[in-house]
Amino acid sequence: MVATAAYDEIADWYEEQFLHGQQRDPLGINRALRDLLGDSEGSGVCLEIGCGTGVHAAVIRELGWTPAGIDLSSGMLRHARGRLPVARADAGRLPVRDGSVPAVVTVMVHTDMPEYPAVLREAARVLRPGGVLVHIGVHPCFCGGFADRSDPAAVVIRPGYLDGHWTTESWTDQGLRDKVGATHRPLPELMHALLDAGLTLERFAEGGTPTPVVLAAKARKRG
Template sequence: MRHARARLPVARADATALPLATGSMPAAACVLAHTDMPDYPAAIAEAARVLAPGGRLVHVGVHPCFVGAFADRTEPERIVIDGGYAEWELTTRSWNAAGVRARVGAWHLSLADLLTAAGLRLNRVVESGSGRVPDVLAFEATRPR
């Protein structure tokens, strides 16, 4: 925070209760953090609240369909998804026992939960990654005018 404070206004706050006026921000972003929040939809709703009409939200994160405790990625060409995809809970299950998620856990949201963005208009969705199956999902949404 000390580096950012010299360049722009900075606030430390709960992502579901931002100390900002309704409709006061031109943009908001979340990069690789949604799996670290117990209620990302509430954080998106709060971002939508503080966005000005026409304001943009950008999300970049792990792909909710193909990355998580429910996805066995030991064979890069063949991702195996189990029934855990529908679970919305903190889990330390991981296909990689030495990975950070096995140690600290992660929250999972389904694709539908992630893209239902608090009344925002979805403008663009991009799937990408390092292999044939995407491991990154990004979207850009706008608060209606």
Template sequence: MAVYDAIADWYETEFLPGSTPGDPIGIRAAIEALLEPGRGPVLELGCGTGVHAAQLAELGWTPLGVDLSTRMLTYAKKRLPVARGDATRLPIRDGALGALVAIMVHTDMPDYPAVLREAARVLRPGGTFVHVGVHPAFCGGFADRSDPAAVVIRPGYVDGHWTKDSWTTEGVRNRVGATHYPLPELLGAFLAAGFAFREFREGGAPVPTTLSIGAVRS
């Protein structure tokens, strides 16, 4: 059973409605800037409950979703066409898609480098991949964000590990855990998968919460 099955109802009915309104950590701004308007299908890897589908559609794309969690997909299917599947083994032929997105999910994937290789496989040359994720340098079990004015960075950033350690008991990491990828490891995985970087964005203030990457399949 996918770990998110156990928290899907809480995620949909409590966590999302309780989130700060607007775009405080820059997720929507990053999607708009890095994906840009387009046509045709865009596949969201780890789509969860499908909360980003409306924005993808607003940009002209036809959103599709894949996720391992059956319970999360019961909510997502109300928002976009979905399939249960592993992002490291997509049931899609080589070079079939023009765009993929992964939004706030890379720390949920134990082998994100394999996900990137699979994304490159199913993208056509020149296709766009948009990654929006927690910032590797300022978010993780090593980062205490309880004071919004000053993030405290403790030892652990360079280790790269899975943890449930969190500065808050109201979030996702303390419930399902997260895998930490130091910045060089994360960026190196993009290059190893065959992507060329196009643009980077950071979101959140005063210390960034998200790091977003726009990449192109070479």
């Protein structure tokens, strides 16, 4: 997979430079985690699929869960190991027993996973009945190769939103898409993928200003 090799190559840049600009949570990622995972009365293992360098583990732990992560990139996991227990694994074939974890999160990874609907089905497989999944990802309506965000006060939406495609085209060379590419899914397709996995949607959140950059959803496995 192109994205896997690319993340191995940029793991140090991601950890040491890219994340530095995210420390104050400008996109509302940590806020969405707290709002959607934090309102779930539960404890135990929270599996992060595509954990990257493990930067979300502290918030997950703060909310009373025990974080554990999987990722396909050995370069990213090299940084994650000091933050949470991890395993190198394919998100489409999780090395986890059926119905064994109470919570799963996917944070800013669905555009890295061309087979994200299959990943959601795997997440539903390993969740206990009644277990919670929190999806946090770039906003399908305002982010993608069709969106020019060079003027943060006036995002320009060009043709392409409905196409659904993988691209490295980006309005900036300071982000990830120009380095690893991204798969775009229109909003209905993303929501249907959650429903088709056997999950019931419960709550939503957006983050980033003045136009949302992040869309988050909380869903629960039907009992």
